[in-house]
Amino acid sequence: MKGLRFAGWLLLLGVLAALWASAVTAAEPAAVFFDDFSQRDLATLTQSGWTVRDKRGHPGIEGAAWGGDTVRLVDDPEQPGNRLLRLNARTDGTPKGTHQAQVCHARKYLEGTYAARVRFSDAPVEGPDGDVVVQTFYAVTPLRFDFDPEYSELDWEYLPNGGWGDARTRLYGVSWQTVRLKPWTSYNQTLQAQRSVEGWHVLLMQAAGGRTRWFLDGEALDEHGGRNYPVSPMSINFNLWFSPGGLAKSTAPRTYQQDVDWVFHAKGQVLSTAEVQAAVAAYRQAGTAQVDGVPPANPPLASSCDF
Numbered sequence: 001m002k003g004l005r006f007a008g009w010l011l012l013l014g015v016l017a018a019l020w021a022s023a024v025t026a027a028e029p030a031a032v033f034f035d036d037f038s039q040r041d042l043a044t045l046t047q048s049g050w051t052v053r054d055k056r057g058h059p060g061i062e063g064a065a066w067g068g069d070t071v072r073l074v075d076d077p078e079q080p081g082n083r084l085l086r087l088n089a090r091t092d093g094t095p096k097g098t099h100q101a102q103v104c105h106a107r108k109y110l111e112g113t114y115a116a117r118v119r120f121s122d123a124p125v126e127g128p129d130g131d132v133v134v135q136t137f138y139a140v141t142p143l144r145f146d147f148d149p150e151y152s153e154l155d156w157e158y159l160p161n162g163g164w165g166d167a168r169t170r171l172y173g174v175s176w177q178t179v180r181l182k183p184w185t186s187y188n189q190t191l192q193a194q195r196s197v198e199g200w201h202v203l204l205m206q207a208a209g210g211r212t213r214w215f216l217d218g219e220a221l222d223e224h225g226g227r228n229y230p231v232s233p234m235s236i237n238f239n240l241w242f243s244p245g246g247l248a249k250s251t252a253p254r255t256y257q258q259d260v261d262w263v264f265h266a267k268g269q270v271l272s273t274a275e276v277q278a279a280v281a282a283y284r285q286a287g288t289a290q291v292d293g294v295p296p297a298n299p300p301l302a303s304s305c306d307f
Contacts, residue, residue: 031112031267033105033236034283034291037085037260039073045085045103048290053102053239055306058181059134060241063095070101070240076261084119085260087240091131092253102239104305105263108297109139110233113271114154115204117261117280118238122160122169122198127254132163132246135258137203139234142307146180152230153188154212156203160196163243170194173205173214175224191222200261202277208270218273235303236263267294 039045042052053066070089076082087101116137123129138155141148153176162168170192177187191214204215211225240258248254264276271279283291 031269031293031295032279032291033109033265033267033294034262034280034288035105036083036262036280036284036289037073038083038289041073042068042071045071045073049105049292051104051303051305053104053305055304057306059239059243059307060100061091061095061098061244061247064091064098064100064242066100066102070099071103074259082261085238087135087238087258087260088255089133089240089242090253090255091242091247093247093249093251097253098242098247100239100241101258102237102241102305104303105236106296107141107235107301107303108233108294109236109265109267110152110230111207112265112267112269113204113206113276114139114236114265115202115271115273115276116238116263117200117202118156119200119259119261120158120160120197121257122196124254124256127252128248128250129254130161130248130250131254131256132159132161132243133256134159134163134239134241134243135256136237136239136241137260137263138237138239139205139230140237140307141230141232141234142304143179143181147178147185149178150232151178152176152232152234154205154207154230154234156205158197159243160198161246163246168194169196171197171216173222175212175228175230177227187227189224189226189228191224193221202273204273204276206270208268215273233297233301235305236265237305238263265294 052071072086091098135158140153155174157172173191175189179186206213213223214221
C-alpha cells in the first residue's frame with residue numbers, strides 16, 4: 001500500500017512539473033509582432049517602433065510631400081474604446097498640393113504569417129472623385145540599386161479608381177523579385193481581384209517553404225513562388241499614395257482615407273486567418289495592446305521608411 005501511495009505521489013509530482021513547464025513556456029515571449037494602434041498620439045506611436053515617413057521620393061507623385069499631418073490615431077466610430085491608425089492623402093491636382101502618407105515598422109520580418117485588418121474606401125471623404133489612388137499593406141526591403149538581387153516585397157494594393165492602363169477597380173497581391181524604377185522594368189508575380197473591396201477586410205500573407213500564399217478574409221486568392229520569394233528581411237508598411245499621371249484634372253481639394261485596426265506577424269509560423277483572429281482576440285481580451293517578440297535582424301538593419 002505504501003508503495004502504491006509513493007507511486008501516486010510521484011505521478012502527481014510529474015503532472016505538476018509538466019504543468020509548470022507548460023506555464024513557463026507559455027509565458028515566454030513568442031516570436032510574434034502585434035499592434036492594435038491604441039497609442040495616444042504620434043509621439044507614442046514612434047516610441048513603440050513605428051516611423052512616420054517624411055522623406056520625398058518613390059512611390060507616387062514626384063515632388064509630393066510626406067509628413068506627420070497625413071497620419072493620425074483616432075477613436076473608432078464603430079467600436080467604442082477601440083483606436084485606429086488613419087492615413088490621409090490629399091491633393092489639389094498639383095505636385096505641390098499633394099500630400100501622401102506612410103508608416104513603417106522595423107526591418108526584421110521575413111518568413112512567417114503577415115496579417116492586418118484594413119478599411120479600404122472607394123471614394124474620397126471630401127472633394128471630387130477620380131484620382132488613381134493606391135491603398136496598401138506591404139512588407140519591403142530597400143532597393144539599393146536597379147535590379148537589386150536582395151530586393152524583396154510582398155504587397156497588397158487596392159486601386160478603387162483603377163490605373164496603370166486599366167480603369168477597373170481591383171485588388172492586387174504582388175510578390176516581387178526585383179525592379180528598375182526608370183525606365184520601369186519589374187520582375188514579379190501578381191494576383192488581381194477585379195471587384196470593389198470597400199470596407200473592412202483581413203489581409204493575410206503566408207511566406208513559407210519557397211511559396212507565398214494570399215488570403216482575403218480567409219479566402220485563398222493565389223499562390224506565388226520561385227524567384228519571387230522574399231530573400232531579405234523586410235519592414236512592415238502601410239501607405240496611401242497617388243499614381244504618377246493619375247491625378248484627376250481638377251483643382252478642387254480632395255482627401256482619401258485608409259484605416260488600420262491592427263497588424264500581426266508570426267515569425268516562421270504558417271497561420272490561417274481564423275488562427276490570427278483568435279490570437280488578436282486573445283491579446284485584446286487580456287488588455288495587451290502591443291507585442292514585439294520578433295528579434296532584430298542580426299546584425300540589426302535600418303528601416304529608412306522611404307520606399
